[in-house]
Amino acid sequence: MRHCDPGGNGCSRAQAASILGRLSDHVSAAIVRMISMTRPQLLGFAVASVLFAITSVHAEGDKAAGKKLVYTCAGCHGVPGYTNAYPQYPVPKIAGQNEQYIINALHGYQKGDRTHPTMMAQAQSLSDTDIQNIAAYLSSLAK
Amino acid sequence: MKSALTVLSFGAVLAFASTQVLARGNAENGKKKATTCFACHGADGNAVDPQYPRLAGQYDAYIQQVLHEYKDGRRNNAIMKGMDAALSDQDIEDVAAYFSSLPTKLDTLQGHIEGDK
Numbered sequence: 001m002r003h004c005d006p007g008g009n010g011c012s013r014a015q016a017a018s019i020l021g022r023l024s025d026h027v028s029a030a031i032v033r034m035i036s037m038t039r040p041q042l043l044g045f046a047v048a049s050v051l052f053a054i055t056s057v058h059a060e061g062d063k064a065a066g067k068k069l070v071y072t073c074a075g076c077h078g079v080p081g082y083t084n085a086y087p088q089y090p091v092p093k094i095a096g097q098n099e100q101y102i103i104n105a106l107h108g109y110q111k112g113d114r115t116h117p118t119m120m121a122q123a124q125s126l127s128d129t130d131i132q133n134i135a136a137y138l139s140s141l142a143k
Numbered sequence: 144m145k146s147a148l149t150v151l152s153f154g155a156v157l158a159f160a161s162t163q164v165l166a167r168g169n170a171e172n173g174k175k176k177a178t179t180c181f182a183c184h185g186a187d188g189n190a191v192d193p194q195y196p197r198l199a200g201q202y203d204a205y206i207q208q209v210l211h212e213y214k215d216g217r218r219n220n221a222i223m224k225g226m227d228a229a230l231s232d233q234d235i236e237d238v239a240a241y242f243s244s245l246p247t248k249l250d251t252l253q254g255h256i257e258g259d260k
Contacts (some may be wrong), residue, residue, distance in 0.1 A: 002174055020147060025260040034150045035211060038184045039168055058198075062161060067228045067255075067256065067257055068254070068257050069254060069255055070256055071256050071258075073252055074252040074253070074255075076250045077251060078251055078252035078253045078255070079251065079253065079254060080251045080253060081202075082171055082251075087208070089202075089207070090202040090205050091205070092201060092202060093200070093202065093247075093248075093249040093250055093251050094207045094251075094252065095249060095250040095252050095255050096197065096247075096249045096250055096252060097197055098190055098193040098194070098195065098196055098197055099193045099248060100192075100193040100194040101190075101193060101194055103194040104194060108218075108219075108220075111218075113218065113219040113220065114218050114219070115217050115218070135237060139193065141255055142197075142248040142249075143247065143248045143249070
């Protein structure tokens with residue numbers, strides 16, 4: 001049989017039907033396997049699916065891309081004890097900070113829920129993906 | 144020359160004094176006052192839920208600054224505004240002293256940027 005992609009062109013109705021049929025065979029086989037599982041197996045399966053669901057709630061950030069992006073941040077956040085000009089207080093340590101908190105904080109500066117002028121300007125230049133990547137990298141640095 | 148030195152030394156004293164704007168609180172009192180914070184930020188100051196920040200080992204004066212900002216609305220966060228409302232200036236100093244004194248997982252970005260290592 002000619003190679004055929006069900007969603008693409010050049011695929012006859014019969015071929016598509018046979019692919020779909022085979023797919024549904026796989027699905028029903030999987031269901032049969034699940035039904036025949038013992039209780040501990042089922043529990044394990046349930047836990048595994050929940051864990052998978054949790055970790056895939058938000059897109060995984062790219063740490064390597066994040067490491068490139070934080071070059072700018074280091075101008076202030078890379079100097080131990082560096083203080084903000086006015087009012088005077090130290091710029092926070094952000095390496096090792098929690099991932100979702102960093103994402104929320106940067107979105108907060110974008111939306112104006114946080115009002116630090118420099119950080120508002122910095123956050124404006126970041127895309128959602130940039131923010132995810134930065135958060136993935138920074139949170140990975142926890143000591 | 145002498146008067147120039149006098150002026151300079153005055154300047155130095157003022158510069159030094161202005162870095163001490165925020166006073167340091169009492170960490171032991173802070174631990175007692177911070178019990179409400181533990182639910183989200185962890186008793187060891189290392190929040191488990193990643194939506195809440197780690198506070199352990201964060202700069203004392205930064206935590207104080209942020210608590211004031213949540214309280215007066217410069218940072219707009221419903222949860223923290225509620226938590227902060229009951230804290231006096233002294234409470235804020237003490238709570239910040241406590242969390243900043245804890246063993247930390249945080250660091251500055253020194254040594255963590257491209258080209259550093």
